[in-house]
Amino acid sequence: MDNGAGNYQRYLNGDDEGLTNIIRDFSDGLVLYLNGITGNFCLAEELAEDTFFKLAVKKPKFSGKCSFKTWLYSIGCNAAIDGMRKRKHLSDKNVDDFYDLSDERNIEQDYLREEQKISLHRVMETLSSDYRQVLYLTFFEEMSNSEAAAVMRKSNRQIENLLYRAKLALRSKLEKEGFEYERL
Structure with a gap:
């Protein structure tokens, strides 16, 4: 089991810290991936939240046939497809609006x-x-x-x-x- 799978199993066994670790470890990458699908950073954040919500509430079974990250991103991709079907008009925001230049x-x-x-x-x-x-x-x-x-x-x-x-x-x-x- 990779780290995500171990944390997910901990969560399924009643340790809420497992889900917290999954969100901390995978949220940024998942949001950026979903932004690539939707072209809308705010929507990508919402879809990532929906993905983690599905893990928390529905507790889908992780079979281990692929890496945990692949499985999680597949859930996110499905959420994006469903979300885009529901929302036909997307915001004009793009990822460049969220970069801060540091000095x-x-x-x-x-x-x-x-x-x-x-x-x-x-x-x-x-x-x-x-x-x-x-x-x-x-x-x-x-x-x-x-x-x-x-x-x-x-x-x-x-x-x-x-x-x-x-x-x-x-x-x-x-x-x-x-x-x-x-x-x-």
Whole structure:
């Protein structure tokens, strides 16, 4: 069992601290993943809350056939799909509205790093939803292709093809802005 699965089992056995640990460990990543699906940061936060609420109230069974993170993100993905069906008109807010630039040690270096992040997120938002999801899951969440396939309900081959096309599209758009992302 990975850490999330252990905490979930603790919660199911009556230790509320297990759920608290799951929320602490997975909430930020889940919100960013759901933002990639919805394109709306506030809605992504609500959907993440719904996902954790489902864990707390419905207590679905975790079979262990995949990692806990993959299972949790699948629940979140389903919540996003259901939520988007219910809400056809989404807010115009994007993730760039929620970044705070800091002026700590090296102001210029921190500013440039933050600008690169903003540029990357801005360009990623122009990609299709599938491209955003596969890039986010594989690079930012460091999921394997098979884990990403389980979350996105696609075959491993489809994920490989999607990831290849997504990287090409992202690289092309980043180069147009004069930015190179070394992990591509």
